[in-house]
Amino acid sequence: MKGWYLLYCKRSEQERAVINLDRQGVECYYPQVRIDKIVRGKKQQVLEPLFPSYVFVYFDPEQVSYTSVRSTRGVADFIRRGSIPQLVQQDLIYQLMLNEDCDEHKQKLCELPKPGESLTLSQGQFKGIDAIYQEPDGEKRSFMLINLLGRAVKVSVDNKDLIKR
Known part of the structure; x- marks a missing residue:
């Protein structure tokens, strides 16, 4: 069944994991927030992951195996309940996208039609x-x-x- 799952990535390899998962046709999402940071003595706004080292992935385990996703460079493992990778509710993912500081995901969701349209x-x-x-x-x-x-x-x-x- 196609659904959202949560992956734990190796330290500082979140970007690598996303690139390699995209190559396999696995849709990835990791929420980012804008924070103020001092870079070279100047205050700048920088996008940083809301959940460092975690990536949400959307795929069908019947088409792409858990093993191939888990074995992707940069990925440590799935977040599991017991021995089974834990499904994440779609509503939670869409709420994160709507609340995210990254305008790309907000724009995609806001352009969608309303249910029943x-x-x-x-x-x-x-x-x-x-x-x-x-x-x-x-x-x-x-x-x-x-x-x-x-x-x-x-x-x-x-x-x-x-x-x-």
Whole structure:
């Protein structure tokens, strides 16, 4: 089941882990905050991780194995409950994105339609089909309800394929 998991990274290797996970097609998110820091005698605002050494990852363990994610350079291990990697609630991730000082994630979430809003799909296998927005599915995709053979079916589509009516 596709979901958000929390990884613990090796000291100061968070960036390396994110780069290598992206190469594997695993979506990564680590919240950052703007803090005032004195650099070379001058006060500057710098982006720093909200949770140093931790990265949230969004993937489907049936497509990308836990072992390959855990063995990625820069990654120490999953945060687990017992021996099973712990799922993180999607609502928590989206709340962190909305409250983050980094405008990139805020802008992505603010551009998304509201639940129940009617849209048309512009590309892919469902091109031209009307759909109803449900909820985000990671940062780049969303769950939509489409009518197939008289039944409402929940599908995940790329956010760039959504057109407001």
